[in-house]
Amino acid sequence: MSRWWEGALRRWGDALRLHPEVVQVQDDEALPRVGEWWREQGNWCLRLDQQHYALFHAEVEPESVRQALSWTLQLSRQASHRSWKDVVLNWFQEYLTAVGMAHEAGERAVMTGIGDLSALAAMPQGYFVWIHPIRQELPTVESERAVEEVVRAIAGKGWLGWVPPSPSIPSYTLLVYYSVDGAEESVHGLETEPNMDVSPEYAEALRVKEHVSSLLTQLEADAFYTARAAVGCKVTAPAEAVAGMQTALAAWRVQSMASHPGRVCLWAETPVEQLLLQLSSESRRTFRQMVGLRSRGRDIQLTPELRETLEGIVAANLNVSEAARLLYLHRNTLLHRIERIREQTGYDVRNFKDAMVLWLLQGVQGAERPE
Numbered sequence: 001m002s003r004w005w006e007g008a009l010r011r012w013g014d015a016l017r018l019h020p021e022v023v024q025v026q027d028d029e030a031l032p033r034v035g036e037w038w039r040e041q042g043n044w045c046l047r048l049d050q051q052h053y054a055l056f057h058a059e060v061e062p063e064s065v066r067q068a069l070s071w072t073l074q075l076s077r078q079a080s081h082r083s084w085k086d087v088v089l090n091w092f093q094e095y096l097t098a099v100g101m102a103h104e105a106g107e108r109a110v111m112t113g114i115g116d117l118s119a120l121a122a123m124p125q126g127y128f129v130w131i132h133p134i135r136q137e138l139p140t141v142e143s144e145r146a147v148e149e150v151v152r153a154i155a156g157k158g159w160l161g162w163v164p165p166s167p168s169i170p171s172y173t174l175l176v177y178y179s180v181d182g183a184e185e186s187v188h189g190l191e192t193e194p195n196m197d198v199s200p201e202y203a204e205a206l207r208v209k210e211h212v213s214s215l216l217t218q219l220e221a222d223a224f225y226t227a228r229a230a231v232g233c234k235v236t237a238p239a240e241a242v243a244g245m246q247t248a249l250a251a252w253r254v255q256s257m258a259s260h261p262g263r264v265c266l267w268a269e270t271p272v273e274q275l276l277l278q279l280s281s282e283s284r285r286t287f288r289q290m291v292g293l294r295s296r297g298r299d300i301q302l303t304p305e306l307r308e309t310l311e312g313i314v315a316a317n318l319n320v321s322e323a324a325r326l327l328y329l330h331r332n333t334l335l336h337r338i339e340r341i342r343e344q345t346g347y348d349v350r351n352f353k354d355a356m357v358l359w360l361l362q363g364v365q366g367a368e369r370p371e
Contacts, residue, residue: 022055043056044060083119127244131173155176250277276364284364296346300358306344309327314355
């Protein structure tokens, strides 16, 4: 049994110049509850846990001292018996602060991990979903309650916790653990087309994304809470909790890129963007210089209209007619935009390699100028 009370008892003993004797007992002995005091043969005794109590051979007065020691022990007990929910929420808050400080210092935040994973033993399989509001505002008690009711109704047996503002995010956000076991019936009951070309794991992640998208729609309709969400990788064991939260943050970083569309960002769908985010500032600078050589050494900066054109061409697999349909443009209008891109950059986006170079450039630039 863990002796979580040792530190508090030793410090109080040193402060009061009292050094109690720790007595071991049997579990079935009729003693007061943990943290309660009683008298035994003229000595004060304090219940520590199910198998130990402290025997003081000197007076412990006044009563306020005994109450303070009991209160300290209760706090120590709570800290040592934190649930997995408390552990992950505390870690998430600390890491967000570290990310903000590292960003201000121009450094990369260091992932230290959770450490002791014993509190995570009861953690079910699922996904971390980070929900952050589009409008930066402090939620009221009523709005928090409304959001929580919607999330609990849709996420089944999942868990949620509010994350206070940090140097990285200046508004309250919501960390949700989407339990696949708790929401299994609703997740697998979604009316989605079966896809035999992907693994069952990837198909499940896509269903979770669709479920989260429905959750955001419901939050906006019922709680007037307009938000976006980032979904991490699946957590199948306590040791994977760190990766689950880290990938949720990584998905949020991709979603913060200026060119990223959509209200739900699924980590599993963003391998290229994740790769670009790992590049050093020197690597990005070199890449921009290389791409700019064809445009006479100029730094290429496409207008929002031309960036949209490039995204449409890539989404249509370089098929001009399909891209025109996706962008709701006349084919001749699209061809005119393509020519403008070629004149400004020297790259013809109807060519696969040229289109990929410009598309990767937008990703690099997006990683440097988050929303």
